[in-house]
Amino acid sequence: MRLLLTSAGVSNPSIRDALVDLLGKPIADSRALCVPTAQYGHPMCGPASAWRFITGQTPLPMCDLGWKSLGVLELTALPSVGERRWVPWVREADVLLAAGGDAMYLCHWMRQSGLADLLPSLRDTVWVGLSAGSMVMTPRIGGDFVEWTPPTGGDSTLGIVDFSIFPHLGHMPDNTLAAAQRWAAEIAGPAYAIDDQTAIKVTDGTAEVVSEGHWKLFSSEP
Template identity: 60%
Template sequence: MKFLLTSGGISNDSIRNALVDLLGKPISECSALYIPTALHANTNGPTMIARLISGDTKTPPFSEGYVSMCHMGWKSWGVLELAALSNIDKERWHQRVRETDALLVEGGDPLYLCYWMRQSGLADLLPELPREMVYVGLSAGSMVMAPSIGEDFVRWRPPTGGDSTLGLVDFAIFPHLDNPDLPDNCMANAEEWAAGMPMPSYLIDDQTAIQVVDGVVNVISEGQWKRFVP
């Protein structure tokens, strides 16, 4: 599996071009599954999910020109709700996941997302998926791939406690760097967070993505980012 780990989604031409390169064909020829699960842990989660699925992103809290990952011109796409999968036979959904070109994993709460990835069985399936498939993460959807997220990002806490996540990449991610709507996400706070992490970290703004193919990391950015090694 290939990874495109973003802070703010497919927010500029450089990130979109990287996605097309990873897919190996135009978006209009590709299928996708959208995973909104992480948003359920947010107070406005149901409303946000409905708006993102419908494509209604022209008004706040979405920024001007924001396009939902669902509405990028896919040949076909569906919704995969992880919280519903633990009671469904794997045969009913595993093959659909294996055959899709891209998994679009929405933002929200990274630990809630990680919990349901594990409970649903998707976490176990991810390492077995075809190399050609592209995992596209947005914020929490990107952070969950790290070994851990750090206590600063712990809001919803899993029954087992802690801040550990899936560890499918060997670095951590601090998203939404210098976002004007998130004043605590300044560079000084991001560096303080990174200094407390036991692995390298990428501090990325909403115009930046991290591409990982066969363990090779490449940063795609039209904005600001920093790699921090503790």
């Protein structure tokens, strides 16, 4: 799977170009499924914000980019639908667009639904994450970002990539560089702090920062 891990969606031409490169064809020729599930786990989100994400009624460009087709993949529904129905939907999509919200809630339902197990076989599919939709692909999110607590506890996520992400750097009062440094010390592994004009493009396990803004890499090396 190819990844475009963003803080605030496809927010500038550089990130859009990275997306087109990952797709290997124009956005207008690409079929998308959006995943709003993370919205339901975060106290600042809910049905209204999920609708705004799906319909592109937000300042965070994802679903409104001009896709050939756009569908909704709600992970909480998948266990009751059955894999014979939903797996073909996912395999036919060129890109999965994961909303922000609560990364732990999203991680839980990716595992419960079976989507997490399917990901390694999606060699040509692009995953575009927005905030929590990006953080879910990392090994850990850090205690500062845990709102919804999974049954197993902790802050571990899918570990598809080997680094963690601190999103919205400088965008919110609490998301300062000093806060990111404290967070990175807790993570104790490679970690990026990225602002809303930055994304991390991952191809064949290699990460590349795409930015028209500000970011910082915190290394675990002494």
